[in-house]
Amino acid sequence: MHHEDRHMTPDEFRRHGREVVDWIADYWERLETLPVQSRAAPGDVRAALPPLPPRDGEPFADLMRDVEGIVLPGTTHWQSPGWFGYFPANASGPSVLGELLSAGLGAQGMLWSTSPACTELETHVLDWLVGMLGLPAEFLSTGAGGGVIQDSASSAALCALLAARERATGFAVDERGGDGSLTAYCSTQTHSSVEKAVRVAGLGAANLRRVAVDELMAMRPEALDTAIRADLAAGRRPAFVCATVGTTSSHALDPLAAIGAVCREHGLWLHVDAAHAGTAALCPEFRGIHDGLEFADSYCFNPHKWMFTNFDCDCFWVRDRSDLVRALSILPEYLRNAATESGRVIDYRDWQIPLGRRFRALKLWFVIRWYGVEGLRHHVREHVRLAQEFAGWVDADPDWELAAPAPLSLVCFRHRSGDEANRRILDAVNADGGIFLTHTRLDDRLTLRLSVGATLTSDRHVARAWRLLREAAGG
Numbered sequence: 001m002h003h004e005d006r007h008m009t010p011d012e013f014r015r016h017g018r019e020v021v022d023w024i025a026d027y028w029e030r031l032e033t034l035p036v037q038s039r040a041a042p043g044d045v046r047a048a049l050p051p052l053p054p055r056d057g058e059p060f061a062d063l064m065r066d067v068e069g070i071v072l073p074g075t076t077h078w079q080s081p082g083w084f085g086y087f088p089a090n091a092s093g094p095s096v097l098g099e100l101l102s103a104g105l106g107a108q109g110m111l112w113s114t115s116p117a118c119t120e121l122e123t124h125v126l127d128w129l130v131g132m133l134g135l136p137a138e139f140l141s142t143g144a145g146g147g148v149i150q151d152s153a154s155s156a157a158l159c160a161l162l163a164a165r166e167r168a169t170g171f172a173v174d175e176r177g178g179d180g181s182l183t184a185y186c187s188t189q190t191h192s193s194v195e196k197a198v199r200v201a202g203l204g205a206a207n208l209r210r211v212a213v214d215e216l217m218a219m220r221p222e223a224l225d226t227a228i229r230a231d232l233a234a235g236r237r238p239a240f241v242c243a244t245v246g247t248t249s250s251h252a253l254d255p256l257a258a259i260g261a262v263c264r265e266h267g268l269w270l271h272v273d274a275a276h277a278g279t280a281a282l283c284p285e286f287r288g289i290h291d292g293l294e295f296a297d298s299y300c301f302n303p304h305k306w307m308f309t310n311f312d313c314d315c316f317w318v319r320d321r322s323d324l325v326r327a328l329s330i331l332p333e334y335l336r337n338a339a340t341e342s343g344r345v346i347d348y349r350d351w352q353i354p355l356g357r358r359f360r361a362l363k364l365w366f367v368i369r370w371y372g373v374e375g376l377r378h379h380v381r382e383h384v385r386l387a388q389e390f391a392g393w394v395d396a397d398p399d400w401e402l403a404a405p406a407p408l409s410l411v412c413f414r415h416r417s418g419d420e421a422n423r424r425i426l427d428a429v430n431a432d433g434g435i436f437l438t439h440t441r442l443d444d445r446l447t448l449r450l451s452v453g454a455t456l457t458s459d460r461h462v463a464r465a466w467r468l469l470r471e472a473a474g475g
């Protein structure tokens, strides 16, 4: 059945491609019948796989049989409408089809010249998003700034930190390595990716200051100022601050304007991480989350969390691309080309860690064009409405309490009967399989998180979550 060279013919590809697309569409339709969290025990998936790869090619039907029989039971269904864990990673039809096209084109966009559309579509869509989210005009590529798609917010933080490191040292660390004098600042609530960036960039985790937060879990700007002054007095070189819009634990909003003023006073790079919450700024009524963003040197948010774009896709902007490009640019002979030398094109390899890059802009462009700005706003508003409704139920029930303000689509809450009870409730609802929630600790107490944002989640799923939670609490 296979041709001698074993390549899939165009006709075979058409046929099997349709089977795969059908399978995905069926999967999305039957998501609600599958337990959200995989029930696989460690080793189950591997035990079902043969110890050795096939010597001869296999029929495509056998591959799909094992997707169904082995992969599916080992998959946790992030696209389930009962998904309320972590933050969402919501996908959509246009995004998946854009991803498929990107794979089909198989282009590698490291340089403008290696696929002009890969670069120019990306620049264009990121300029669109500046307007769509109401971001500062300085981020537009038509001025000194510009946007780029990274794989993740972690990479965005690392690139921001590397640009900050080089700006602070006159581009000396790239040349000679660091001397351990640079310091960086985030809050106690900042995502762990910032500590990882500090380690990878060679600053050393001991040189990351975790600034105290207020009762709303937001960074205290005066504590940031005090920490910077103490480091300056000790002969250190403060270089970088990461502020968060929508912290991972509780969606706290760091006060960007006050933090930005401190950064300006001391000449520090301000990176703003809005990995999850940034999408809310599509809606004018939520744009207040970005007040003070005009102080930022760099900013990122993840369409792969809450904007219907399947993983991976993080949008990252800088106010002045020259710092970033100078920090990361290397031009070996074999990459030299006339377009680069003309200075008229963007080569995105200079805006990221790896050389090679995927055509991610295609799926993002598809999402934006398929939904339109109003379509995206509609869904953001729906997710916020559902979360607010849930928060209202919690607040009105004397056995439960809200554990933090819920400004958008994440609700932090707990049963009033203590950590052990909340742990039991969480385990019980997740074992049920219809929904999936995760937890955090706030005020040193176990806290449940209901994060609304899966593509298919609607009123009845949130209502079921509340019913299952109350049943598990025995009330």
Ligand SMILES: Cc1ncc(COP(=O)(O)O)c(C=O)c1O
Residues within 6 Å of the ligand: 087, 151, 152, 153, 154, 155, 191, 193, 244, 246, 247, 248, 273, 274, 275, 276, 302, 314
């Ligand atoms: C605030 C924040 N920043 C960064 C990240 C890391 O995102 P990524 O997986 O894109 O690196 C997360 C993940 O949830 C997050 O919530």
